[in-house]
Amino acid sequence: MKLFKKLIAAAAGLAYIFVVGYCSGILTDTATEFYTGLKQAPFLPPDAAFPIVWSIIYVLLGILVAVGVYRPELRKSLLLLGGLGALNILWCATFFVWQSPLAALGILAVQLVVVLVLTGFYIRNTPWLWLAMIPVAAWYVYAFLLNYAVVLLN
Numbered sequence: 001m002k003l004f005k006k007l008i009a010a011a012a013g014l015a016y017i018f019v020v021g022y023c024s025g026i027l028t029d030t031a032t033e034f035y036t037g038l039k040q041a042p043f044l045p046p047d048a049a050f051p052i053v054w055s056i057i058y059v060l061l062g063i064l065v066a067v068g069v070y071r072p073e074l075r076k077s078l079l080l081l082g083g084l085g086a087l088n089i090l091w092c093a094t095f096f097v098w099q100s101p102l103a104a105l106g107i108l109a110v111q112l113v114v115v116l117v118l119t120g121f122y123i124r125n126t127p128w129l130w131l132a133m134i135p136v137a138a139w140y141v142y143a144f145l146l147n148y149a150v151v152l153l154n
Contacts, residue, residue: 005070013066017058020085024054027092034099041149057139060132061085064122067129074129077121084114101150108144115140 029035030047045053065081068074087107095104115137122130 009066009070012069013062013064016065016081016085017062020061020088021055021058023089024092025051027089028096030096032096035096038101038150039153041146041153043149044146053139057136060136064118064129064132074125077118080114080118080121084111084118087111087114095147101147101154105144105147105151108140108147112140112144 028050061081061084065078068078068081087110091104091107091111094100094107115133119130119133119137122133
């Protein structure tokens with residue numbers, strides 16, 4: 001039974017990684033006239049950095065999903081993690097498909113709040129899981145600054 005529970009938890013984590021990653025990926029198109037025409041922040045990393053960093057972020061979040069499924073006392077985090085994944089997908093659609101950097105910035109502001117709440121939850125309830133939130137929080141702050149720069153420059 002314990003092995004089955006671990007397998008279910010691992011499957012949930014992997015599903016999170018693949019669903020959020022895939023949906024975000026198909027909505028993101030940096031070759032459009034809209035995106036290439038935007039003035040970008042001088043601190044924008046090369047395009048090749050984004051899939052690498054987002055893969056790391058999604059793996060970390062997927063691990064947190066798996067642990068949340070496996071440990072009943074952490075299940076409260078699953079709603080926030082699911083919401084964060086849904087907001088990631090919504091951000092991609094808002095920025096790249098609907099071409100609204102300002103609305104996307106609002107979504108990122110909500111995501112930052114969710115990340116902070118999740119970090120606080122893990123600090124209060126686990127001795128080490130909050131460490132996974134450090135690179136997640138750092139990247140979301142950076143993404144917010146990039147998006148903010150696009151709004152200001154355009």
